[in-house]
Amino acid sequence: MAKPRTYRTDLAWSALLTLAITGPLLLGSGYWLVGDMVFVPHQPWKSAWLGLDGSLPRAVPMDAIVSVLTQVVPGSVVQRAFLVGALVLGGIGIGRLVHERAWYARAAAIGIFLWNPWVHDHLQIGQWAILCGYLALPWVALAARRYRRDVRSGWAPVAVALTVSAVCSPSSGVMAVAVVAVLGLRWSWPAWPVLAVLSVVANLPWLLPSLLARSSTVTTDGVFELFAPRAESSLGVLPSLVTLGGTWKSSIVAGERTSAVVVGLAVALTLAALLGAVRRGRRGPAAEEVRRLALLAAGALVVASVPALGGAGLLEWLGDRVAAVALLRDAHRFLGPAALLLAVGLASAVAWAREQVAPGRESLWAVAGLLVVAPMLLLPSLAWGAGDLERSTYPADWRTVADQIGAAQEATTIVLPWAGSYRTFDWADDRAVLDPAPRYLPGEVLIDDRTFVDGVEIDSEDPRVGDVTLALEASTPVDAARELRSLGVTWVLVEQGQADQAVPAGRTVHDGEDLVLLDLRTTTDPGADPEPVRSATRTSHGGYAALVITGHVGAFVLLIGASGRILRRGSNRRHSSRR
Amino acid sequence: MKTGPIAGAAGIGSTLNVIVAAVVGAAAATALTVGGVNAAKGDQKPVAQSKLSQYSEK
Numbered sequence: 001m002a003k004p005r006t007y008r009t010d011l012a013w014s015a016l017l018t019l020a021i022t023g024p025l026l027l028g029s030g031y032w033l034v035g036d037m038v039f040v041p042h043q044p045w046k047s048a049w050l051g052l053d054g055s056l057p058r059a060v061p062m063d064a065i066v067s068v069l070t071q072v073v074p075g076s077v078v079q080r081a082f083l084v085g086a087l088v089l090g091g092i093g094i095g096r097l098v099h100e101r102a103w104y105a106r107a108a109a110i111g112i113f114l115w116n117p118w119v120h121d122h123l124q125i126g127q128w129a130i131l132c133g134y135l136a137l138p139w140v141a142l143a144a145r146r147y148r149r150d151v152r153s154g155w156a157p158v159a160v161a162l163t164v165s166a167v168c169s170p171s172s173g174v175m176a177v178a179v180v181a182v183l184g185l186r187w188s189w190p191a192w193p194v195l196a197v198l199s200v201v202a203n204l205p206w207l208l209p210s211l212l213a214r215s216s217t218v219t220t221d222g223v224f225e226l227f228a229p230r231a232e233s234s235l236g237v238l239p240s241l242v243t244l245g246g247t248w249k250s251s252i253v254a255g256e257r258t259s260a261v262v263v264g265l266a267v268a269l270t271l272a273a274l275l276g277a278v279r280r281g282r283r284g285p286a287a288e289e290v291r292r293l294a295l296l297a298a299g300a301l302v303v304a305s306v307p308a309l310g311g312a313g314l315l316e317w318l319g320d321r322v323a324a325v326a327l328l329r330d331a332h333r334f335l336g337p338a339a340l341l342l343a344v345g346l347a348s349a350v351a352w353a354r355e356q357v358a359p360g361r362e363s364l365w366a367v368a369g370l371l372v373v374a375p376m377l378l379l380p381s382l383a384w385g386a387g388d389l390e391r392s393t394y395p396a397d398w399r400t401v402a403d404q405i406g407a408a409q410e411a412t413t414i415v416l417p418w419a420g421s422y423r424t425f426d427w428a429d430d431r432a433v434l435d436p437a438p439r440y441l442p443g444e445v446l447i448d449d450r451t452f453v454d455g456v457e458i459d460s461e462d463p464r465v466g467d468v469t470l471a472l473e474a475s476t477p478v479d480a481a482r483e484l485r486s487l488g489v490t491w492v493l494v495e496q497g498q499a500d501q502a503v504p505a506g507r508t509v510h511d512g513e514d515l516v517l518l519d520l521r522t523t524t525d526p527g528a529d530p531e532p533v534r535s536a537t538r539t540s541h542g543g544y545a546a547l548v549i550t551g552h553v554g555a556f557v558l559l560i561g562a563s564g565r566i567l568r569r570g571s572n573r574r575h576s577s578r579r
Numbered sequence: 580m581k582t583g584p585i586a587g588a589a590g591i592g593s594t595l596n597v598i599v600a601a602v603v604g605a606a607a608a609t610a611l612t613v614g615g616v617n618a619a620k621g622d623q624k625p626v627a628q629s630k631l632s633q634y635s636e637k
């Protein structure tokens with residue numbers, strides 16, 4: 001068992017690196033709003049957060065957790081808590097994975113795990129929940145280690161690790177299952193079925209809504225090619241991937257990663273880590289685990305590189321037949337588990353360099369030191385807000401509009417311009433960010449969920465989007481308003497400063513500098529339907545809602561039960577050690 | 580008083596130190612220079628307001 005001092009050193013180093021990354025966020029008010037990272041002051045509760053609205057559960061149940069938390073503390077605090085907490089805990093976790101190593105070797109492991117292109121890219125792309133899932137991987141690996149030794153004492157940590165990972169995102173849940181399966185399984189009777197049950201129950205919160213989402217469909221046409229990893233430098237895509245880079249989103253790639261020299265040096269660092277892993281995998285108690293980590297990393301590399309190496313067509317063919325394959329759309333994220341091998345290997349390499357220090361070879365200390373700081377030297381862009389992330393504050397219009405909509409009993413809002421789900425606001429540093437309206441505003445909020453990537457349009461997943469699109473194409477604003485009312489739309493929110501679009505006829509209840517809110521319930525249109533607009537809320541789950549909720553309850557009970565078991569065992573161990 | 584072989588070993592050790600220090604220094608300096616310059620370029624541009632916002636944009 002690791003000594004308390006070990007934890008303190010790891011905590012200090014992890015906290016320092018976390019501060020170096022998130023410092024700008026911590027030094028003032030406001031939010032990091034970028035890509036998919038959207039936090040709002042108070043996220044109203046909606047059934048959609050539990051996957052009960054028939055939409056695809058991309059952020060289920062994480063949105064539910066954020067919504068509950070923001071009823072207690074502001075969203076800005078929640079965002080900081082998630083990012084800082086996950087980074088620090090991720091660092092401590094990887095330190096525990098190599099706890100028998102000296103502090104400098106653990107520092108190298110923590111450094112490469114927290115400071116690499118994968119972390120940079122997912123921060124810049126705003127996939128904070130997936131980043132949290134990545135940072136949970138060391139704890140998943142630790143749980144798998146215990147599970148491999150003893151299923152009876154190891155199932156509870158595995159259950160907690162799998163449930164927490166699944167909460168982060170569906171892909172994080174899948175990655176965690178893969179990590180436990182590769183690192184934790186033995187050819188013994190209870191290990192396989194127990195893990196199978198734990199995996200299914202832990203992932204039920206997103207699994208059931210996915211299977212039951214009748215009203216939404218996920219498209220796979222061309223998406224594997226579109227989201228395939230890309231070369232960052234002239235060295236090609238493989239050197240990028242083996243150094244944990246290669247995101248599909250070229251616009252957020254760190255400037256230095258476009259340099260062949262930097263990527264080449266990063267490849268050298270990867271080789272050093274692999275040599276360290278080979279050395280550790282030859283003998284000793286950790287040898288088997290390192291071999292399993294190598295298998296895991298190889299699998300991650302294959303999954304990540306298939307779309308980039310001509311396999312996109314095959315994945316699309318599979319996706320047409322098995323919808324679950326769509327989960328592999330953004331293949332780069334599945335590279336995450338490979339970082340575990342690099343971290344363990346680099347710690348071993350640093351330990352080796354230190355062992356070689358002798359009179360006349362003192363300079364090998366410099367090799368050890370260089371390996372520790374190399375991740376930071378090779379990716380300075382991650383420092384201080386991943387390069388250039390700036391805090392943003394919502395204009396007052398947003399609160400005003402949310403209050404006005406919240407005061408109404410019925411609320412189905414569409415957001416204009418009807419032009420994809422990403423926005424660039426001048427108050428948010430003109431970055432492409434997921435429209436905050438569905439999370440900020442109460443009631444049902446419909447946005448055009450088509451995604452545009454490099455000029456290519458990815459179809460909507462929500463069939464109602466097509467209906468709204470047709471309504472907005474009506475010949476006159478009055479006709480458009482009438483069509484929208486017939487679809488159940490009560491409010492139209494117009495976000496200013498975006499692409500121009502004709503606005504349906506409605507009573508303006510707020511006309512601000514940033515937002516305009518129109519009420520479609522009252523109109524001067526003589527041909528308007530005098531009946532109240534009908535509800536547009538999706539009811540696709542119908543009788544299945546109980547099943548979806550049962551899935552949430554099942555995962556929650558598993559989490560609480562397993563956590564209780566871990567705490568009881570810890571308490572019993574402390575009592576017995578005192579006797 | 581140093582004997583011949585020991586003095587030779589010390590000389591080899593000294594040479595090794597110099598070589599290792601040079602390689603480590605060169606690698607660090609290269610990473611710092613090339614990485615720093617590229618990172619500082621800041622050639623990422625904000626998205627024009629006039630066009631559609633795309634997920635692929637920064």
